[in-house]
Amino acid sequence: MTSTTQVETLQPGHFDPERHYYPRALNASLHPLVASFLRMSTARMVSRYCHLHPSTDRATLEEVLGTAPKHLHWSGSDVFNVSTEAGVKLKYIVETNSCPSGQKSFPPSDDAEEGGYRRLIERTFLPLIRKRLRKHPEDELIVLFDKNAMEASGYAQVIANTTERPVHLVPCLRSDPERFLEVRDRELYVKVADETRRVACAFRYVTQRPWTRLPIDLRTPVLNPIVACLAGGRNKITGSKAYELFNAAFRERGLEIRTPESFLNVRKAEVPLLFQRLGGRAVVKVPYLNAGQGIYTIVDQAELDAFMEKDHPYDAFIVQQLVGNFPWSSSSSHGKVFHIGTVPDKQERVYVFDMRMMVSWQDHEYRPVAMYARRARLPVTSAPPEGSDSWTVLGTNLSKRVTDEQWDTEPSRLLMMDRKDFQQLGLGLDDLIDAYIQAVMANRAIDDLAQQLKKRGGGLKRDLFRSLVDDAELLSEIREDAPAPSKGSTP
Secondary structure, X not given: OOOOOOOEEEOOOOOOHHHHOOXXXXXXXXOHHXXXXXXXXXXXXXXXXXXXXXXXXXXXXXXXXXXXXXXXXXXXXXXXXXXXXXXXXXXXXXXXXXXXXXXXXXXXXXXXXXXXXXXXXXXXXXXXXXXXXXXXXXXXXXXXXXXXXXXXXXXXXXXXXXXXXOEEEEEOOOOOOOOOEEEEOOEEEEEEOOEEEEEEEEEEEOOOOHHHOOOOOOOOOEEOOHHHHHHHHOOHHHHHHHHHHHHHHHHHHOOOOOOOOEEEEEOHHHHHHHHHHOOOOEEEEOOOOOOOOOXXXXXXHHHHHHHHHOOOOOOOEEEEOOOEOHHXXXXXXXXXXXXXXXXXXXXXXXXXXXXEXXXXXXXXXXXXXXXXXXXXXXXXXXXXXXXXXXXXXXXXXXXXXXXXXXXXXXXXXXXXXXXXXXXHOOOOHHHHHHHHHHHHHHHHHHHHHHHHHEOOOOOEOHHHHHHHXXXXXXXXXXXXXXXXXXXXXXX
C-alpha cells in the first residue's frame, strides 16, 4: 500500500493490476453494451443524439465536442438518472470533478492490463507535456496525490512505462504541503533522495481544497491546473455559474446542461427560507468540499434543525432541489424530478444511484474514458425516511474520511459496468450517450470560465472571482506565488 508519509519512486517496466484495480474489476468482463459505447465514433454519437433531440443544431454539438480545452483536459461528472412528472427521462449533472476517480472500478476493455490508465496517459497527458520534456529532459516527473493511492500509483506507473523514466509518487498533504514540494519563481520542485529537483510536469490527483497547497500561477505544466478547480472542478458555486453561462450561450441551439435547481452564495440564515420555498425538501452543500463531505439532505424539520445547529467552516452555501422518490422530492420552479433508481431486485427494492462519466480531450475530440455507478446504503421508501438520516437513502458517495490524511471506501455499494452489475442500472446506449454529452458540456463550461478567471500573466482575477463567490474565507485560502499561512487542520 502506498504511504502518504513518503515519496515513492516508480521505475519503468512494471504494472501490477492487483495494486491498481479493485479485485472485482480484475475478475469482471465489461458489459457488451458498454464496450460498444466506448468503440462508437463521435460522429455516430452525434447522429444518434441529434436524431433523438431534433432541436439540437448538429454543427454546434460538433463544435462543442471538437473544441480543445485550455485548462480542464480531464474530468468526471456525477450524473443522476431522473424522470419528470410526465415520465420524461433526463440526465442531471450533479457536479464535475477535476481529478476524478474511476479507473480502479472500470474493468479493462482490451487486452492491455493498464486499461483506461494507459488510455488517459497516452492520449491526454503525454501530448500536453512532450514539448516540456524535450526542453527539460533532466527534470523530474511526478504524480501528486492526497487520497486514492490505488489510482494515483496506477497513473504514476503508466507514466513511467510510457516515458521510460522514473516517476515520483508524491504525497501532497493538507497538514504540511511543503514537506515534499517547493515553489521557486513559479516553478515546482520535488524533494527526493535528500535533493530538491525541478519538476518537468506533474499529474495531479489532489482533491481536497487543492488551492491551499498549489499556487494558481505555476509555470510548471500540471494536469489539471488549480484554476480548473476554482472555476468549477472543485467549487460547486462557480461550477453552477459556468453551467448557467454555457446554457445562456447554447440553449437556443438545442444544448443545455441539466442540473437541479440551485441557489448560490446562500448564507446560513437564509437556508430555512429556501427549504420552505422548495416544499420542505432540500439539499444544502458546502461548495468547496468533496468525497461526500459537506452535503446535507434535508427532508424534515429535524434534519433542518440539525444543520442549523452545526458550525460550518465557510460563509457561503448552495441550496438545491432535492431529488428523491416522487412523493418526497422538492417542488422546483420546473416541477418535480425523481430518481428512476436501480431495477427492482428480488425483494422489489429500488436504490438511488448516480453514475460517474469520466471524459478527457484525446487528439482532436473529447472521448469517454471510464464509468462506474454507486448506490445508496438503503432502498428508496414511499415516504420520507423517519428516525434516520436521509443520507442513507440518498447518499451514494463511497469515500469515508478516517483522519485528515486518511481515507477509506465502501466498495460493496459500487456498481461496475460489467455483465453482472450494469443490468441493475436499467440504462441503455442512448442513456450513455446522453450522459457523455452532458459531461463534455460540463467540462467545456468549466474550462470556458477558467479561461476568463486566469490572468494573462498566470494569476487569478480576484475581483471577478469575488463577484462569483462571495466568501472571504475561501479567498484567503487561495495561493498565488507564495505558500498560504497555516490555518490549522481542515474541518
